Amino acid sequence: MNDQDIVELYFGRDEQAIAETDKKYGKLCMQVSVNILENKSDAEECVSDTYLKTWNSIPPTRPNSLCAFVCKIARNLSLNRLRDEHREKRNRELTLSFEELEECIPMPDESVSELSYLLTAFLDGEGETDRVLFMGRYWFHCSVAQLATRMSLTPNAVSLRLYKTRERLRIYLNERGYRV
């Protein structure tokens, strides 16, 4: 079932929508949540909450991409849960990934959305591999090892590519007035 059909199920208040969402994006949501929470039980709860929130959001929202939509919900719920339980620092990979980003992204103030726009523009200009690695690391919070496995690269190669991408991002943002 394609995304459009699933969304239509939501609009029709058909509970099959959740089953279809789980079937299509359950693994993705679970992975996002596990990467952040590092705890399967918590992740499962977050994924369940993701479906509930999706159910409550559609309608009226009609997402352009159901994949990104549920993914964002799962990510935000997981991050919120981690923060609420004050155990952000216990997730080493998450901490590392944020620390890496902090080296190249300035402190955003009221212009978070602009920064998002610049990030998107920057990533659009990157090669596919670097772009995917960047998103995998800093959006999905995968470990370097995970990325290496999934992208058929060595961990060192992943680290190096990420480093170079961050450097390019830092320069890119500097040129646009964002200084770390």
Place this chain on the structure above:
Amino acid sequence: MKRENISKAMDGVGEHLIVEAAEKLDLVGAPVAANAGKKKGQNAFVRFMNSGWGVAAVCALVAIGVMGGIIWAGNQPGTHQPAGHPTGTDTEASDALRPNETEHEAVLPPEDDTSESTSADAGHTFDVTASLAAIDQLAKQNVSISLKYHMTPYGGLPQEFNGSVGQAGGKHWAYANTDGAAVLEEEGGYYHKYVYDMSKFWYIDTYSMADKDEFDRVYEGRYWWKNYLDQLTFEAYDALAYTGSSSLSEQACDVFSFHGAVTDGSQVEVTLYVSVSDRNVMKMEVKIIQSSHSSHLSTDARQAVIEVERISTGDAAKGPTIPDPKWDGPQDDGPIEIETPPETLLPEEPETGGVVYPPSIPDVNDLMQVPLVSADDTTSYMSLPYLSQGQGGMIEFFILPDGAADDTELVSTYKCAFPEDSETNLLVVGVEKSATEYCILYLMEKSGITETDGEEARYVEMLCTEMIFLRDKNLSPTGTTYYYTLNRNSVGFQYTDQRRGSILDSKRRDSLNALLNAEELLYSYSKATDYKYTVLYSYSDQSAEEMVLAHVPELPEFNFEVFREYGLPDRDK
């Protein structure tokens, strides 16, 4: 706040990027957890790992894997490529090691899976003794080994972390875990402090150890495993210490990977991938069946089933890659002749029976905090690893009595100078204090120290010139062992960090024995590198010296000289 905003900024990136990454990373699909939503009882593996048995099992398997792999490597020619693994066109060893995607999917093993083995060809019984002999033989061929662990936790992606031979057998993890158990009592029953290393592959801090019986059981279980690992890894260390210049260095590019899962609370199945010096890559499936999760594992209760398959690291058409000219190639002359295994370096347990536990075990982090006196003689406390190259000063070791809260109870100190801007790589490996008050410093230095002043110079000079080697295992101090590391070399740090763990842990049995084991290994290491190995003994009085010297029955082949120095330097001088 910044982090939160960055997270928000990332959250706002184009959706097409999210979708693309999810697809390219193969994250899209059905959920991995077949029993999603089930909470109770689904974390058998968590409990298993948390209990320490799992950790120990993993560590043991790593050790077994290395050794077993080496046996195989020494015997098996060929280019067999198991299904599901990279093809011969993949010339990168590390890539070849990587199992295919499906093997690394975060698939939760069925909890009711009690099958004996996943391998149709399984059946080879692992022989530790044979492996030790083989590892020794292979080591003498200048083969080097380093490790990469690979593990897939429930519901997660494969986790991977690297290690050198210094972590062979997972010793580091085992000790970290054991120490964690010790800390447990001090922290009201919650096991979370010493799992930092563990957290790389498993979230563990939800485990409650409030139940004292549970604690005892887990702790004892750990101890059993620790002994087992000790034997394996010490022997492995011994053998590997002879492997040549690159054996412990970062030059070793070989990989060991580990992929495992627990089918239920009592079984663990793992897949091990080993490469030895880029020549061979092996896949081993190992299964250890625990007789019971609630009692000690005995040798009889342990059964390891190994299947070894070979993966060519190079182009299959070209045959196996054999870059090392010293490598004689695969042996076709039958199984490796099993030599008499080297005498175990494990100290005997006390004849009185049981294990002697110290009244308290110092916090590892505290032990890393060594009081130093800076060049201007201002007392300061800093972690030794932060004493970077070119930063001179005086190193002062405070020898405190057991249980001392601070240095007001200082009983002795030891100083050595650290010259500024020298090229010296000075590695203080250990300090030992016995009940009879003597101090041993183990030092390794890479180049001579040329210019220092006064008292400091005298100590530095003697540290760099005196070599003492103590082998007697009967010398068993009852005092506290302090073990400090000072590193200006990453290799050294990795190595000594490993030893530090072993020495801390060995307090439960015989601290000096472990120290001596470390010493032997360091000596071997020094022979394989351009380090000079220096050991200094300093005694509080003549009787202490005599006691030590009485237990130096044999000196190694190189020229040893006992440095005679009565009285430890006074801190205030």
